[in-house]
Amino acid sequence: EADIYQTPRYLVIGTGKKITLECSQTMGHDKMYWYQQDPGMELHLIHYSYGVNSTEKGDLSSESTVSRIRTEHFPLTLESARPSHTSQYLCASSEFLGEKLFFGSGTQLSVL
Amino acid sequence: QKEVEQNSGPLSVPEGAIASLNCTYSDRGSQSFFWYRQYSGKSPELIMFIYSNGDKEDGRFTAQLNKASQYVSLLIRDSQPSDSATYLCAVLLMDSNYQLIWGAGTKLIIKP
Numbered sequence: 394e395a396d397i398y399q400t401p402r403y404l405v406i407g408t409g410k411k412i413t414l415e416c417s418q419t420m421g422h423d424k425m426y427w428y429q430q431d432p433g434m435e436l437h438l439i440h441y442s443y444g445v446n447s448t449e450k451g452d453l454s455s456e457s458t459v460s461r462i463r464t465e466h467f468p469l470t471l472e473s474a475r476p477s478h479t480s481q482y483l484c485a486s487s488e489f490l491g492e493k494l495f496f497g498s499g500t501q502l503s504v505l
Numbered sequence: 506q507k508e509v510e511q512n513s514g515p516l517s518v519p520e521g522a523i524a525s526l527n528c529t530y531s532d533r534g535s536q537s538f539f540w541y542r543q544y545s546g547k548s549p550e551l552i553m554f555i556y557s558n559g560d561k562e563d564g565r566f567t568a569q570l571n572k573a574s575q576y577v578s579l580l581i582r583d584s585q586p587s588d589s590a591t592y593l594c595a596v597l598l599m600d601s602n603y604q605l606i607w608g609a610g611t612k613l614i615i616k617p
């Protein structure tokens with residue numbers, strides 16, 4: 394069954410640590426996205442990708458980086474986690490840019 | 506500034522009644538409009554999309570678009586307790602690299 398997967402589901406980590414949030418999809422989609430969402434707030438785009446070897450910054454890059462070496466894999470890395478990075482991180486994919494996004498189950502990150 | 510505005514709610518509706526959710530947007534260049542449903546602690550899920558002025562119906566859901574007045578609405582007929590969720594409005598701007606602008610969502614509570 395086509396799906397989009399995120400790991401870990403929850404992560405508690407100390408300040409200054411390097412972390413990578415994983416996202417994989419079997420939807421066959423070229424377009425992938427990372428969003429950040431705080432409770433009761435709108436989604437903010439962190440990074441997106443048109444396809445393999447393509448990465449773009451969104452409105453909220455949040456000192457993170459992404460890579461797209463394979464179509465199905467789009468990991469997000471925080472080089473040095475800070476308490477301000479505490480949030481829900483959502484990965485999504487779509488066939489066409491901005492259209493009909495499918496979301497993973499999210500990673501809830503807490504930085505102490 | 507490009508914005509999407511939604512009443513945060515909560516909007517309380519009796520079971521079996523019609524729930525009406527509204528969204529206004531500021532950019533006249535908006536072309537595509539989406540409604541996502543987000544249950545508490547879960548990821549957003551696309552439920553409706555509309556491109557042209559007028560109504561679009563899908564089961565109990567109807568999306569209404571009025572580009573002249575810059576609003577889009579979602580009607581849920583015969584509301585069920587399972588419809589209790591936060592409903593996110595998203596607008597696609599073609600002049601912003603086809604990126605979605607999100608509202609903060611309206612929390613809907615269906616009372617049995």
